[in-house]
Amino acid sequence: MKEKNYDRLRAALDRLPEYDPPARSWPEIERGLEREGESVREPLSSRLPTYVPPTAVWNAVNEGLDAQKRVVRRRLPRRLLAAAAAVALLLFAAVGISRWTSGPRVTYAYSQESQPDPVTSDWDDDEASFQRARAEVRQRDEPILNNLGHELDELNSAREEVKAMLVAYGESPAVIQQLAEIERERDDVYRRIIVEL
Amino acid sequence: MTEAELIAACRRQDRRAQKELYDRYNRAMYTACYRICGDFDLANDALQEGFLKVFQKLHTFRGESTIGAWMKVVIVRTALNRLRRQPRHEELPLHHADEELDWGHSALDVEYLEQAIRRLPDGYRAVFVLIEVEGYKHQEVADMLGITVGTSKSQLFYAKKKLREYLKAYV
Amino acid sequence: MIVVRLLLPLLLLWLLPGTRVRAQADLREVVTKTIEDTYPYSLGSELAVEGEKAEIIVETWAKPQISVRVVLTARHQRLETAKRELENLEFVTEVAGKKIYLKNRRKDEAAKPQSELTVEYFITLPEECPVYLKSHFGSATISNLRNRLRINGEFSVINMDNVQGLLDIRTRFGDIVGEKIDGNVVINARRSDISLLDVGGTFTINAQYGDLRLSPNPNMRDLRINADKSNVYIYEPVGGEGLAYELASNNGEMNLPDNRSLVELERTNEWRRIQIGPNSERSGTITASVTFGKLFLGKQR
Numbered sequence: 001m002k003e004k005n006y007d008r009l010r011a012a013l014d015r016l017p018e019y020d021p022p023a024r025s026w027p028e029i030e031r032g033l034e035r036e037g038e039s040v041r042e043p044l045s046s047r048l049p050t051y052v053p054p055t056a057v058w059n060a061v062n063e064g065l066d067a068q069k070r071v072v073r074r075r076l077p078r079r080l081l082a083a084a085a086a087v088a089l090l091l092f093a094a095v096g097i098s099r100w101t102s103g104p105r106v107t108y109a110y111s112q113e114s115q116p117d118p119v120t121s122d123w124d125d126d127e128a129s130f131q132r133a134r135a136e137v138r139q140r141d142e143p144i145l146n147n148l149g150h151e152l153d154e155l156n157s158a159r160e161e162v163k164a165m166l167v168a169y170g171e172s173p174a175v176i177q178q179l180a181e182i183e184r185e186r187d188d189v190y191r192r193i194i195v196e197l
Numbered sequence: 198m199t200e201a202e203l204i205a206a207c208r209r210q211d212r213r214a215q216k217e218l219y220d221r222y223n224r225a226m227y228t229a230c231y232r233i234c235g236d237f238d239l240a241n242d243a244l245q246e247g248f249l250k251v252f253q254k255l256h257t258f259r260g261e262s263t264i265g266a267w268m269k270v271v272i273v274r275t276a277l278n279r280l281r282r283q284p285r286h287e288e289l290p291l292h293h294a295d296e297e298l299d300w301g302h303s304a305l306d307v308e309y310l311e312q313a314i315r316r317l318p319d320g321y322r323a324v325f326v327l328i329e330v331e332g333y334k335h336q337e338v339a340d341m342l343g344i345t346v347g348t349s350k351s352q353l354f355y356a357k358k359k360l361r362e363y364l365k366a367y368v
Numbered sequence: 369m370i371v372v373r374l375l376l377p378l379l380l381l382w383l384l385p386g387t388r389v390r391a392q393a394d395l396r397e398v399v400t401k402t403i404e405d406t407y408p409y410s411l412g413s414e415l416a417v418e419g420e421k422a423e424i425i426v427e428t429w430a431k432p433q434i435s436v437r438v439v440l441t442a443r444h445q446r447l448e449t450a451k452r453e454l455e456n457l458e459f460v461t462e463v464a465g466k467k468i469y470l471k472n473r474r475k476d477e478a479a480k481p482q483s484e485l486t487v488e489y490f491i492t493l494p495e496e497c498p499v500y501l502k503s504h505f506g507s508a509t510i511s512n513l514r515n516r517l518r519i520n521g522e523f524s525v526i527n528m529d530n531v532q533g534l535l536d537i538r539t540r541f542g543d544i545v546g547e548k549i550d551g552n553v554v555i556n557a558r559r560s561d562i563s564l565l566d567v568g569g570t571f572t573i574n575a576q577y578g579d580l581r582l583s584p585n586p587n588m589r590d591l592r593i594n595a596d597k598s599n600v601y602i603y604e605p606v607g608g609e610g611l612a613y614e615l616a617s618n619n620g621e622m623n624l625p626d627n628r629s630l631v632e633l634e635r636t637n638e639w640r641r642i643q644i645g646p647n648s649e650r651s652g653t654i655t656a657s658v659t660f661g662k663l664f665l666g667k668q669r
Contacts, residue, residue: 002297005301012306017228025223025227026219033249104461108402110399112395113443114395115445168481170483175505185559
């Protein structure tokens with residue numbers, strides 16, 4: 001195979017982005033590691049209840065199947081292209097070839113509304129206490145405390161996801177409510193940790 | 198903690214060390230899984246399964262390569278197994294061996310390239326990603342996929358041909 | 369009185385400009401971009417939506433068409449800021465054969481907007497069209513579907529009303545509220561509350577850390593619940609005499625109605641397993657296993 005201007009492909013390949021796994025990945029791996037540990041320590045595990053695994057294996061794929069087909073992709077910012085596509089499609093429609101309607105219609109609207117009350121971003125105020133508790137749990141390394149510690153880790157990582165959303169989309173009341181709910185769950189775990197400590 | 202200390206701690210099932218190893222490599226591994234699987238959910242499943250395998254098999258790591266390279270082989274293999282339809286790797290006739298593929302003079306749009314890679318049929322995508330993106334040799338890919346070097350070469354050729362077609366449609 | 373009549377308009381005049389200035393300062397600009405499109409529907413068409421912090425609303429109609437309206441909004445005190453930051457929201461559609469794929473994303477993922485940004489999808493399609501949703505934050509509201517629905521949600525509330533067919537719901541940190549659901553349903557939920565009213569068919573529910581409130585109807589054939597560190601409340605339907613129950617509790621408490629005769633299968637300090645037979649010919653079975661949580665069985669009101 002001969003390739004001309006391969007450096008163009010190479011340059012683009014070198015610039016391909018990297019992706020971060022979702023925050024839930026590590027808790028899942030940790031649970032997997034725990035299950036392995038338990039199965040070694042406790043041969044009685046076969047007597048514990050069993051759980052149906054997620055059946056939604058087919059949840060993830062579709063795309064490979066379509067790769068053979070010609071893919072039509074429209075990017076809205078390229079409005080000229082979209083308009084050209086719309087004209088072409090109308091022509092097709094006129095001769096009865098295409099079943100497609102015209103391209104997307106984009107409209108803008110402007111209005112005003114009352115400014116909501118400002119939000120106090122106080123959610124990081126008590127972080128030091130949480131971190132101290134977590135560190136102590138790690139140091140004590142006892143089964144009940146470790147379980148609570150893992151619960152706290154899961155909630156901490158969820159909290160980070162919610163905070164990231166507040167940064168990415170601005171402070172919307174619905175997301176702040178979600179953060180408040182996670183904070184309440186964290187408080188509950190924190191209190192249980194304090195009792196155990 | 199040096200890498201050797203980290204590996205030793207992971208072998209002792211030290212959870213903090215395991216998390217540290219995960220933190221150091223998760224991005225690169227997840228990206229490789231996503232490119233091979235073409236789907237974030239599958240990539241996530243492969244990453245989880247792959248890391249569990251890494252921790253299980255860590256005692257077999259002999260230090261003949263870097264830990265990252267060793268882990269990548271384990272995780273990439275898991276991702277390949279995760280592909281919903283096991284790709285068929287047929288040795289396609291390379292009768293277009295003399296055909297010239299031209300990538301054009303202008304810079305390729307990275308976003309379109311990513312989309313185009315994702316659209317490749319599973320088998321083509323796996324070979325293309327392993328060779329062109331991850332930098333494996335044909336022999337290594339052949340070993341990983343259980344195919345011949347010839348098949349790996351022909352799959353790469355057809356992958357590139359298809360990729361070029363997709364990219365032309367975008368421009 | 370006359371003095372009041374004279375003074376009141378003056379007082380109002382004096383107050384008004386101040387009110388206006390205050391009102392101006394308390395207002396924010398709302399810029400909305402609406403994208404509308406319609407696709408033809410035929411047998412085999414499918415719709416997949418990947419929403420990020422989006423309210424996704426799916427409704428049905430009798431036309432052989434899939435109508436999509438996406439509303440992107442930015443809210444900020446300064447119009448220019450709202451306009452600029454709105455343009456960072458991108459809506460992408462892909463059509464591959466009969467598959468329609470819709471997605472919203474941020475062009476610059478590192479941007480930290482000052483505006484409040486929201487995304488809404490209003491989708492109307494034939495009831496037999498399979499729908500696949502991925503929702504990261506936001507919500508998904510689905511009504512009247514009849515065929516196949518798959519939802520993968522994270523931090524996203526899922527509402528379903530009058531939905532039938534094959535349902536596969538995965539959620540994490542996102543509650544599920546459903547009414548009138550019938551079919552083959554699988555739900556995997558973590559850190560999510562589930563409330564299902566008037567549901568029948570075959571259900572498998574796996575849940576960790578949540579409150580589950582389930583009101584099956586007499587058409588429930590098989591309901592299996594595996595709940596860990598969760599509370600489960602099952603409300604027996606009126607006319608559900610044919611339902612049998614097999615309930616197990618591990619390190620939790622069980623609250624059962626007094627008027628049903630039950631068989632204790634196993635009972636220790638931590639573990640209890642009971643069976644309640646149907647009062648008429650068996651029409652369905654409800655199996656629930658709860659660890660570290662309450663298991664409550666009571667009558668529907």
